[in-house]
Amino acid sequence: MTSSDIFAEIQKKKSFLCVGLDPVMEKIPRQLLREEDPVFSFNKAIIDATIDQAVAYKPNLAFYEALGPGGWETLQKTLDYLPSEVFTIADAKRGDIGNTSTLYAKAFFEQMDFDALTVAPYMGEDSVRPFLGFDGKWVVILALTSNQGSQDFQMIEDPNGMPLYAAVLEKSREWGTTQNTMYVVGATRGSHIQSVREIVPDHFLLVPGVGAQGGSLEEVAKFGMNSQCGLLVNSSRGILYASSGTDFALAAKKEAQSLQIAMEELLSKYLA
Template structure:
């Protein structure tokens, strides 16, 4: 089953656009969880068990596992296996290199580790990303508008004959690439809702992964209104720290569930309001 189909099924099954980032920071682990690679697995196991009926996807960030060396990579592989098979898992790694290196990256992510999707950066052009695109049953989310404050330094630069900001020019390229491959999506930060809305207008049918709600300050309702498509492009609202570290006590998993449920429900309320407005009821 293709990534897009699995994602849409998870959205419908759990009535959720919430994607939880599994970004383990041992310094913030609750009491009783060891601050090492084994603790990462134990922590992630509890979070997944508490939230898997509330999400459309999970998104581990590679850096938090690489920080622990070989044991961290083992913890990442174990984390991948903790997630129920009906829930897609996206590796947030922002990969890309010359084509031969990208082919090795793609093999590692999709075959060795078994992830359903990955984030990549487009700086080397489509030729460097084609080894990822070639995995037709997996998803590839291309960085277009990142959520960090410094994004404007490069991503607002005018390019092309129309002088569009780089992030919109990139959105057009991703849409064009997807016409050939059919398995692409976009990363567009929830911290820039106006830009997110412009990207959605250009790419109504593409999945958008929207990080930045929660600790980074992105407004949930604004992001959902900006990212919901009049076409059929899914939106994945990514939240990590606000859910993972809702409590440092023994109730951390339940606290994470409570926050995840509130966020899921808030997103669903906005979706319902938008649907009512669209149908004129």
């Protein structure tokens, strides 16, 4: 999938919404627990409810690995159920050296056929480059995350005043292209998104932290949108658990529709 393909879906749906498929067994509506595969039944209902608004879906692998071997089967069934036109991201945060990275890439890009994979760049170029050797596949590099602990390392400045996250962006943009590399950039501070855009103006950004973590969608668009939108804004808990009752899918749809309406306005405002 190319950046033009992603942008075409954004234009079609007037949305840059990514839905995080992070199911917690304890939060799945009770009526689904009678199903043969409750997590897949939940995911399927969420996908059906949000497919008109979402251009991407991002399962976090931890929520499936925690279920043991059956969790991997559920993940594959979920991936197979998703329409081919939506962008699929394996949020696995892999990153190792040499043939280990190559095997991780084969697992997610060849065996499971995800479009993209999140990768931690801490070990440097030789831990990321193996993921870049697959046509039509994307590496989503962790750059500036939205969690509280991001301050521990990502904001450390070198003698010239450059924070570590900026150094990661500066260096890693040499490894790939705007057609195979994206960046995770948290939404919690708009000024940081602006500084990211100064370094990588044309790359897509995967942006968590809007909603439950307090990030502003307006600020994300103001500072982060480029001529191809360049944004995939993720929402997980706000959509998945909008209701815990029998109306959970309808509530998820309403939340996704609310985000889509806001995104349509922002697309009109900043891409006009």
